[in-house]
Amino acid sequence: MIVALSGMIILLFVLVGIQLSISRKKHKEKVMATLRMVAIIKRIIGLSQKHRGLTATYLQGNNSVAGELYEIRQNIEALINDANQFALTTSEARWEAYLDHWRRLESTSMQLTPPESFKQHTSLIETLLYLLQDVAEHIEFAETDQSLNEAHFLWREFPQLVEYIGQARAVGVATATKGESSQIDKVKLGYLCEKINLMSDTVFNKLNQMTKVSESDQLNQAKQACIQLVSLINEQLILPVKVSIANQEYFAIASHTMEQCNTLLDNELSAIVTRFSD
Structure with missing residues (x-):
């Protein structure tokens, strides 16, 4: 009876240990996915900022940057595809807001006035900055480090x-x-x-x-x-x-x-x- 009880207690400890190990692993995977997403959003922000700057000089008559602007849009599209692989991103309302705004700005940015272009780009980047904060806050700091x-x-x-x-x-x-x-x-x-x-x-x-x-x-x-x-x-x-x-x-x-x-x-x-x- 005592031997059987001892065995059950040991088994219980083993099961608890396994469960804790699985929980820690899942939490670690969640944190790593979040950090990867933070890196992607940060990269999109950087490209959007460069797109805003080059568009500003394009709209003032510097047509030589048109090719670089096209390349930036292609790079942003690739990052959007990467981001869409993460459920964490697609569940965020601000991500959908960003996509909607970017699609509209992408198609009209070369025809806007300089002030309107600056306004639209800055509003878009503001959405991304808030999204960056929202995604980063998914890391449960109190339970990790x-x-x-x-x-x-x-x-x-x-x-x-x-x-x-x-x-x-x-x-x-x-x-x-x-x-x-x-x-x-x-x-x-x-x-x-x-x-x-x-x-x-x-x-x-x-x-x-x-x-x-x-x-x-x-x-x-x-x-x-x-x-x-x-x-x-x-x-x-x-x-x-x-x-x-x-x-x-x-x-x-x-x-x-x-x-x-x-x-x-x-x-x-x-x-x-x-x-x-x-």
């Missing part, structure tokens, strides 16, 4: 910083293409410079506070790139009566700043993926 609670800014403030830089790239490249800065352009760029300064301080301070920052050199480079971009916007686009900086030069500098920030962000997201892969 408590230290990840401090990483929320990686899909909130950090992508928003990159978006402010992207907006400044789009407005600035259009301004450089037409060779003059209207009062509306100056106000928009001044507002974006202020946002970049404030958000970069928030993001870089949080990165400094994290126990593991991928590369301190990269952090300093990204910080300096933001400072230099804001200085360039003020000196070359806001203060002068006539804008002399070439649109390609400005686009490259703003894109470099975005790349510096995205490298940092990608490294931190990769570190989270590695943590869950162990």
Whole structure:
């Protein structure tokens, strides 16, 4: 009787252990799928931001970017197909809203006015930024790694910083293409410079506070790139009566700043993926 009872207790512990192991495995798979989806959405955001910037210069008469715009749309389509493989994405209402908006913008973007194009692209990207947050929140941090609670800014403030830089790239490249800065352009760029300064301080301070920052050199480079971009916007686009900086030069500098920030962000997201892969 005692032997049989002992055997049952041992069997119970074994079954509980197996169930816990299965639960942990399923949870780990869910987290990994979520992180893969975050990476896809982030990539779509980056391509959408580039599409906005190049469309701005196209609508100001720079037809040479038409081929690159077509390539960006093809790449976005491939990423949409990848995203549609995830039930997590297709169950999100914002994903459906994004698809509907993108289909309409994709077919009309080359015929819009520059202000309407900027407005439509920025609204589209805003939907994607909220979608990024929604998908990332599916990770149940409290049940996995408590230290990840401090990483929320990686899909909130950090992508928003990159978006402010992207907006400044789009407005600035259009301004450089037409060779003059209207009062509306100056106000928009001044507002974006202020946002970049404030958000970069928030993001870089949080990165400094994290126990593991991928590369301190990269952090300093990204910080300096933001400072230099804001200085360039003020000196070359806001203060002068006539804008002399070439649109390609400005686009490259703003894109470099975005790349510096995205490298940092990608490294931190990769570190989270590695943590869950162990």
